[in-house]
Amino acid sequence: MKTTLPHPRAGVLLALLALAAAVAFPLLAASQQDTAIGVDTLIFVAAAVAWNIFSGYSGYISLGHAVFFGSGAYAAGIAARDWHINGGAEFALLLLGAAVGAVIAVPFGLIALRVRRHTFVVVTIAIFFIFQLMAFNLSFTGGTTGLPAPFLLWSPVTFNDRFYYVALVIAAGTIALSWLIRRSRFGLQLRAIRDDEDRAAGLGVRTLRVKLTAFVISGAITGMVGALWFFFVGEVLPQTGFDPIFDLTVALMAFLGGLATVAGPVLGALILEPGQQLLTQQITSNYLSQILLGGVFLVVILLLPRGLIPTASEKIRSRRASRRDRDVSPAARGDLPPGSPAGGPPADRAAGRPA
Amino acid sequence: MTTKLLHAIVSGVLGGGVYALMAVGLTLIFGVLDIINIAQGIMVVLGAYLSYALSVHLHIGLFTGLLITVPAMFVIGVAVQWLFIRPLTGRDRTSMSLLACYAVAIIIEGVLYWAFGPNYVTLSASYTTSSMHVLGFYLPYIYLYGFAMAVALVLALYGLLYRTKFGRAIRATMQDRTAALLVGINVNRVAALTFGIGVAVTAVGGMVYGATSSGFNPNSGYDLISRLLAIIILGGLGSIGGALAASVLMLTIESVVDIWSPTWAVAVFYAALVLVLTLRPAGLFGRQAARAQ
Numbered sequence: 001m002k003t004t005l006p007h008p009r010a011g012v013l014l015a016l017l018a019l020a021a022a023v024a025f026p027l028l029a030a031s032q033q034d035t036a037i038g039v040d041t042l043i044f045v046a047a048a049v050a051w052n053i054f055s056g057y058s059g060y061i062s063l064g065h066a067v068f069f070g071s072g073a074y075a076a077g078i079a080a081r082d083w084h085i086n087g088g089a090e091f092a093l094l095l096l097g098a099a100v101g102a103v104i105a106v107p108f109g110l111i112a113l114r115v116r117r118h119t120f121v122v123v124t125i126a127i128f129f130i131f132q133l134m135a136f137n138l139s140f141t142g143g144t145t146g147l148p149a150p151f152l153l154w155s156p157v158t159f160n161d162r163f164y165y166v167a168l169v170i171a172a173g174t175i176a177l178s179w180l181i182r183r184s185r186f187g188l189q190l191r192a193i194r195d196d197e198d199r200a201a202g203l204g205v206r207t208l209r210v211k212l213t214a215f216v217i218s219g220a221i222t223g224m225v226g227a228l229w230f231f232f233v234g235e236v237l238p239q240t241g242f243d244p245i246f247d248l249t250v251a252l253m254a255f256l257g258g259l260a261t262v263a264g265p266v267l268g269a270l271i272l273e274p275g276q277q278l279l280t281q282q283i284t285s286n287y288l289s290q291i292l293l294g295g296v297f298l299v300v301i302l303l304l305p306r307g308l309i310p311t312a313s314e315k316i317r318s319r320r321a322s323r324r325d326r327d328v329s330p331a332a333r334g335d336l337p338p339g340s341p342a343g344g345p346p347a348d349r350a351a352g353r354p355a
Numbered sequence: 356m357t358t359k360l361l362h363a364i365v366s367g368v369l370g371g372g373v374y375a376l377m378a379v380g381l382t383l384i385f386g387v388l389d390i391i392n393i394a395q396g397i398m399v400v401l402g403a404y405l406s407y408a409l410s411v412h413l414h415i416g417l418f419t420g421l422l423i424t425v426p427a428m429f430v431i432g433v434a435v436q437w438l439f440i441r442p443l444t445g446r447d448r449t450s451m452s453l454l455a456c457y458a459v460a461i462i463i464e465g466v467l468y469w470a471f472g473p474n475y476v477t478l479s480a481s482y483t484t485s486s487m488h489v490l491g492f493y494l495p496y497i498y499l500y501g502f503a504m505a506v507a508l509v510l511a512l513y514g515l516l517y518r519t520k521f522g523r524a525i526r527a528t529m530q531d532r533t534a535a536l537l538v539g540i541n542v543n544r545v546a547a548l549t550f551g552i553g554v555a556v557t558a559v560g561g562m563v564y565g566a567t568s569s570g571f572n573p574n575s576g577y578d579l580i581s582r583l584l585a586i587i588i589l590g591g592l593g594s595i596g597g598a599l600a601a602s603v604l605m606l607t608i609e610s611v612v613d614i615w616s617p618t619w620a621v622a623v624f625y626a627a628l629v630l631v632l633t634l635r636p637a638g639l640f641g642r643q644a645a646r647a648q
Binding site: 061063088090097111114115117119120121122125126127128130133134137242244245248251252259286287288290291293295297298301305 | 385387390391393439442443445447449450451453455456457458460461464465467469470482577580581584585588592619620621622625626628629631633
């Protein structure tokens, strides 16, 4: 997307400012409760951006990403239990979570990516339920009682800080990766698939390979995030690791901020996750917050179908165009064909879209 | 062993009839509106809870209660379509409508938890507890009544689709929306009514489901929708005959596998789905056109 901010470097500046604020947050936070919300939020930032790398860019809406999240959590839990890993060393198991996510994404993708549209969404949901069923019924997952995480003997005053910074590194890395992919040839191929898959294939894009690569990247990050979430929360149950609400939440975050943009899912997660956490503290009823989540989703879909960032940048663009219009002399304006909204928007839009 | 197998097959076929009714509603909605109503599962549970509330609080019989729950579910269906599905337009309509239906589903689930709590309940009446002796095993009457009603309703739907003018309008809209619009069919009305009919059948499906299952709670919607989705994909999206065949086939297989391993019987559904999609992505009875993006 072409930058829509007043200055080309403003985006970089904004990102650096946000990063600085994120680094400083635990030092300023009043209580462990606040930093806990911070960790949760960063986990969802990473998960939503990872979801967007596949579903946003390629247009294949996955409602089965909890497969990777839960598998990462369970892989870390089983490894920590069987290899007796605890303390700071458990962060090494995040890499195992990523590896398991990537390995599962290959057969998952090979089956699901053969079909498109509705059928794809439905297949992701079906595979998600297979995994939840396995978590309930296989012996090594602990069944309905789930798995506990190793107990950490860290000071309760700074307990969350390590989790916070690890989550921050993962989230920042994922955002950087999303940005790189969007600018790359690979990202262009993904968006070509989204716009017209058959034509993209006709133009020489190896569609299955491109889609599968994005799916594996997305799955690996989600698996890693799942492992981190597991150590942070302290246990995993089949219904919390493989949670249908997780599938919906990451999708909602990306939709709210703006599908297929770099900053969209970040913004969506930054709004929704703290919002939901604060809401849960206020109204103790889980069911009510579930109803509210559904309500917010419907409102977003109906009122902001393209998400916050595309809608806002459209506004900025048209305002700048009208300002430019005022600056241009009447004679120059006369050159334009009648009926076209002078200058800015059509040209900008053409430049903003992949050729 | 033979008796067990026979029992499994009979109850699979009878259960399949009930699933067929719910799946036909789902596939009909897909055919006309080109969306998948992810909320169908929780709507079945809602239908079951409506029957439950009527029978427990107002002492209205399960079958009599359908006179109230079917119109109620029809109205809910039309309202959901009118409020949340119809306004969606543009390129992302497909994915948006799926997400909108999902959002509706979690709202209904939350409301049901709020109203009824997480405890499992069952629908009971004289015909759910008493059973008749056939072929060497006992079969509760509700299985027979439910199956008979499901068959009658599926036949009625067939009659509606193939013998009435409105049915012709529905089929025309399924085939080509633009052409239907050109010959003067009010496509928006057809879409709203189809969604209503597709949801109304969940009232019946929900009642029979509630009376035949060992118990349900608001969470049961997920189990139902995943089975229904597997059925309509196996049958081929938009194919009504396919949905019927796939329901009976899958429920029978599940019920037979259940003899050996109750825990994994459900997995048969998904395993079959994965297998069929790997070999034949359009489903067993689907047209290849279902693949077009």
